[in-house]
Amino acid sequence: MKTIIELIQEELCEAFKKAGYSEKYAKAALSNRPDLCQYQCNGALSAAKEYHKAPIQMAEEVVALLKESQSFSEVQALKPGFINITLSGSFLSDYIGRMAEDETFGCEKTDKPQTIVIDYGGANVAKPLHVGHLRPAVIGESIKLTARYLGHNVIGDAHLGDWGLPIGLIITEIKRRSPELVYFDESFEGEYPEEAPFTISELEEIYPFASKYSKEHAEYKEEAQEATAQLQAGRKGYIALWQHIINVSVNDLKKVYTRLDVEFDLWKKESDAQPYIPDMVKDMKEGGYAHIDDGALVVDVKEETDTKEVPPCMILKSNGATLYNTTDLATIVERKKLFDPSKIIYVVDKRQSLYFEQVFRCARKTKIIGSDAELIFVGNGTINGKDGKPFKTRDGGVPRLEKLLDEVEEKVLEKMQEREMEENEIKDVAAKVALAAIKYGDLSNQASKDYIFDMERFTSFEGNTGPYIFYTIVRIKSLLAKVKEKGIVIDEDAPLEPAHSQSETDVMLSLCKWQDTVYAAYNEQAPHKICQFIYELSDAFNKFYHENRIVNNEDAKVRNSYIKLSRLAGDILGTATGLLGLEAPERM
Numbered sequence: 001m002k003t004i005i006e007l008i009q010e011e012l013c014e015a016f017k018k019a020g021y022s023e024k025y026a027k028a029a030l031s032n033r034p035d036l037c038q039y040q041c042n043g044a045l046s047a048a049k050e051y052h053k054a055p056i057q058m059a060e061e062v063v064a065l066l067k068e069s070q071s072f073s074e075v076q077a078l079k080p081g082f083i084n085i086t087l088s089g090s091f092l093s094d095y096i097g098r099m100a101e102d103e104t105f106g107c108e109k110t111d112k113p114q115t116i117v118i119d120y121g122g123a124n125v126a127k128p129l130h131v132g133h134l135r136p137a138v139i140g141e142s143i144k145l146t147a148r149y150l151g152h153n154v155i156g157d158a159h160l161g162d163w164g165l166p167i168g169l170i171i172t173e174i175k176r177r178s179p180e181l182v183y184f185d186e187s188f189e190g191e192y193p194e195e196a197p198f199t200i201s202e203l204e205e206i207y208p209f210a211s212k213y214s215k216e217h218a219e220y221k222e223e224a225q226e227a228t229a230q231l232q233a234g235r236k237g238y239i240a241l242w243q244h245i246i247n248v249s250v251n252d253l254k255k256v257y258t259r260l261d262v263e264f265d266l267w268k269k270e271s272d273a274q275p276y277i278p279d280m281v282k283d284m285k286e287g288g289y290a291h292i293d294d295g296a297l298v299v300d301v302k303e304e305t306d307t308k309e310v311p312p313c314m315i316l317k318s319n320g321a322t323l324y325n326t327t328d329l330a331t332i333v334e335r336k337k338l339f340d341p342s343k344i345i346y347v348v349d350k351r352q353s354l355y356f357e358q359v360f361r362c363a364r365k366t367k368i369i370g371s372d373a374e375l376i377f378v379g380n381g382t383i384n385g386k387d388g389k390p391f392k393t394r395d396g397g398v399p400r401l402e403k404l405l406d407e408v409e410e411k412v413l414e415k416m417q418e419r420e421m422e423e424n425e426i427k428d429v430a431a432k433v434a435l436a437a438i439k440y441g442d443l444s445n446q447a448s449k450d451y452i453f454d455m456e457r458f459t460s461f462e463g464n465t466g467p468y469i470f471y472t473i474v475r476i477k478s479l480l481a482k483v484k485e486k487g488i489v490i491d492e493d494a495p496l497e498p499a500h501s502q503s504e505t506d507v508m509l510s511l512c513k514w515q516d517t518v519y520a521a522y523n524e525q526a527p528h529k530i531c532q533f534i535y536e537l538s539d540a541f542n543k544f545y546h547e548n549r550i551v552n553n554e555d556a557k558v559r560n561s562y563i564k565l566s567r568l569a570g571d572i573l574g575t576a577t578g579l580l581g582l583e584a585p586e587r588m
Contacts, residue, residue, distance in 0.1 A: 001106040004095055004512045005029070005039070007071070008085060012041055015065040021047055021058065028085070030513075037076070037084035038509060044081035055081025089498030089505075093561075096508050097496040100568045105575070106515045109151035117335050118144050120347035121158030121257075121264060125249035126170055126207045129256045129401040131391050131453075132349070135380040138439045139447050140347035141262045141581045142527035143378070149579060150522055155339060156264045158253075162246055163270040163327065168228030169210035171241055172220065174198070175227075183237035192237070196244035200252040203245065229321075232274070256402050261435060261581050273330035277322060280333050280368070281315060289366045290315055301361035310354070313362035328359050332368050332375075343374040345525065350379025350448055378525045381450035383442070391453055409434040411459045412467070419588070429585045434459070436466030436582050443580050444531035464535045469577060472538040473584040475545065476570035482551050483563055490563055497561035503544040504562075507569060510537040514572055518579070527580060534576045541569045 002010075005028050012026035025043030032040070044059040051058065059077035066075045066085075074086040099106045120140020123129055140156065147154045174197070175184050181197055182188045198206070214221040231238040250267060257264070281297070284290040290299050295318030302310045313325050335341060346356060360375045362368075369375065383391045391399060413430040421429065441458035445451040461467045483490070499505040510533070517533040520526060550566060553559035577584060 001098065001102055001108065001515070003106070003515045004087075005516060007095075008039055008087075011066060011069055011071060012043070012062070012083075015062045016043065018065050019058070019061040021051065021062070031084065033084075037074070037086050039085040039087070041083040041085070042081070044077075044083065048081065059083050092505070092508050092512075093496040093498045096511055096565070096568065099511060099514070100496070100564065104149070105511075105568075105572055107150065107518050108515075113151050113153055114342035115153045115155070115339050116147055116343045116345065117155045117157060117339055117341045118147075118345045118347065119157050119159045119331075120144075120345075121160065122348065123158065123253055124161035124166060125269075126166065126203045126245050127249075128204050129253060130398040131383055131401055131404055132398060133401055134260075134383065134404075134438070135442060135447075136347040136349070137257065137260055137262045138442050138581060139378065139380055139527060140345075141260075142443055142530070142579060143345060143347065143522075143525050145579045145581060146518060146522045146527070146530070149518065149575075155266060155341075157266040157268050158257075158264040159331070160246075160250070160253075160267065160269045162242070163232070163274065165224060165228050166207060166211070167231060167242055167245065168224040168226075169214055170203070170207055170245060171227045171231065171238055172224040173206050173210040173213075174241065183241045185237065186235075188237065192240040196248050197241075198244070198248070200248050203248055256405075259402070259405055259435075260439070261583075268331075268334075270327045270331075273327050273334050274322075276330040276333040276337075277326055280330050281326075284315060284366050287366065294318070299362045299366060301358050301365060303361070310358065310361075313358040324355075325359055325362070329363055329366075329368060332359075332363050336369055336373075341373060343376060344369075345376045345378060347378045347380060347447075347525075350381055353377060353379050376525065378447055380447045381445070384450055384452050386452055386454070388452065405434070405438070408438055408455065408459060411455055412437060415459060415461070416588070421587075429588060432583065432585045433467050433470055433588065436470050436577075436584075438466070439580060439582060440466030440469060440531060440577075443527045444535070446528045447526065464531075466582070467588075469534055469538050469573070470582075470584045471588055472542060473570060473573050473577065474586070474588045476541070476566055476573070477584075477586060479545075479550060479566055480563075480570065486551065488551070488559070488563070491560050494557070494560055496564055497557060500558060501544075501547065503540070503547045504565065506540040507537070507544045507565060510540045511568065511572060514576075517576075521579070530576055530579055534573060534580075537569060537573060537576075541566070541573075 008028040009026060012028055013023035016023050016026040025047040026041065027043055028039050028041055030039060031037045044055040044062065047058060048055040056077060056079050059081045063075050063077040063083055066072060071088060071091040072085055073088040076084045078084060118140050120136045122136060123133055144154045144156045174181070178197065182192060210224070214224055227238065231242055246269065281290070284299060290297050293312060296314050297316040298312035298314050300312050314323055315326055316322060332344065335344060348356065356377045360377070363375065385391045409430055412434040413427070416426055416430055416433070419426060437458045441453070444464060457463070458465055459467060461471055499508055513533055517529055521529045548562060550559065550562040553562060574584065
């Protein structure tokens with residue numbers, strides 16, 4: 001189904017051609033002065049130079065032809081050459097009616113599905129998720145859901161950090177505390193225990209202790225580096241311990257991601273890329289891409305057009321050890337082999353932009369990936385406190401994500417205490433509303449922008465917040481329940497009536513933005529555009545709801561039309577919030 005902008009543009013093209021002007025100037029856009037008109041075309045201003053005519057004269061010629069159209073109630077040419085367009089009520093209501101009949105409300109599913117891998121986890125094993133993990137998780141999930149909605153084959157990968165010095169530090173500290181464990185007996189030939197010799201709580205205490213201790217004791221760090229080397233060389237006891245670390249960590253990580261309603265298709269790890277490294281390094285050497293620089297193996301990725309310094313991409317350290325660069329490049333090799341993706345999207349802290357620029361350039365230069373596949377970096381900003389600095393706890397630490405979820409749930413529960421609900425129901429609803437407060441609060445900000453986490457504002461049931469959006473959806477569900485309760489029969493065959501008021505027109509105009517919003521959110525990896533749409537539609541619907549009698553309207557035709565419009569608004573709001581990874585409760 002064509003978007004409403006496309007339909008307007010078709011009529012503009014025809015009028016521009018008839019007037020003797022190129023249709024390339026017939027571009028329609030939403031009006032930047034909604035008090036004057038709904039849509040506009042500024043093509044005459046652009047065309048004036050080519051045709052040596054006053055733009056207003058050209059605009060008037062085009063408008064004279066457009067006035068014959070049944071699609072518009074008003075078309076005006078205004079100086080210096082603007083064309084202002086207002087749709088006819090019947091054209092608008094007919095379009096909305098066709099949206100309601102379409103499974104995806106007019107969004108065209110792609111006829112060329114792409115395979116897309118999204119890397120948006122990035123958690124490290126043996127560490128709890130902290131507030132910094134929120135943004136990549138919820139932004140990546142929304143990008144994944146939106147791409148799937150449009151028919152693409154999307155693979156979400158948690159891509160855990162599990163292969164490096166942190167693991168060596170943990171092994172070293174466990175050995176220090178429990179040297180009698182069989183994992184440290186190199187002569188042990190039996191089966192290693194199935195049960196891990198530590199809990200997640202113990203593991204989360206061990207790593208920060210070991211990390212801090214290693215910075216103060218050089219010999220301890222050397223021991224950890226040796227343990228890391230032995231692990232990567234395949235020492236059996238260390239491999240068994242490493243597997244315990246992964247299992248215990250992943251089970252805990254899954255609990256928190258489940259609370260966030262974020263679901264990965266793959267729980268791949270850095271270590272999964274290790275088998276691809278030897279051949280990758282060999283190809284880089286033989287292809288003449290890599291060379292030795294101060295003992296290290298590097299690939300130069302600087303380009304002539306660079307205005308800033310872009311360092312070489314280091315592949316191997318001087319001692320032959322691998323780096324994150326090595327692992328990330330080998331992961332691209334693995335993804336290419338397993339999935340042959342058209343796109344790989346990385347949702348990561350924007351402060352890593354230079355690092356990923358190096359990796360992407362290296363992958364291109366060394367032919368790890370061809371020009372037919374896109375490598376996309378979606379850099380996210382930080383979550384800040386009210387002081388404008390990255391969010392911290394009172395003692396200066398980075399807050400655990402689970403703790404933040406608990407605090408927001410408590411705040412929402414506190415605000416909902418007066419509701420007449422059973423205890424279990426109110427807790428369930430509060431959990432959903434709290435999740436909306438957090439995720440919508442995050443996603444309503446442009447991904448690359450930093451934002452302030454304002455508990456009071458995010459949990460408010462008024463304004464541009466998740467709870468307000470849910471309140472609107474629940475209001476529509478309640479309205480439709482009343483329709484059913486009263487036994488009102490909806491005439492599904494009757495066409496939607498042209499709008500009877502400005503508030504109804506505004507709901508229709510908001511609904512018309514659905515397709516363009518979804519396409520833009522997908523093409524630009526921009527979930528905040530969906531949030532903008534949701535808030536505008538919610539605001540428009542609530543005004544319409546307050547200004548009109550819907551269920552109790554005495555005019556059956558008008559009532560029928562109002563109910564169908566409300567239902568469509570509810571369906572699209574439900575679908576749109578679904579693309580953010582949210583599901584509204586039945587009541588609030």
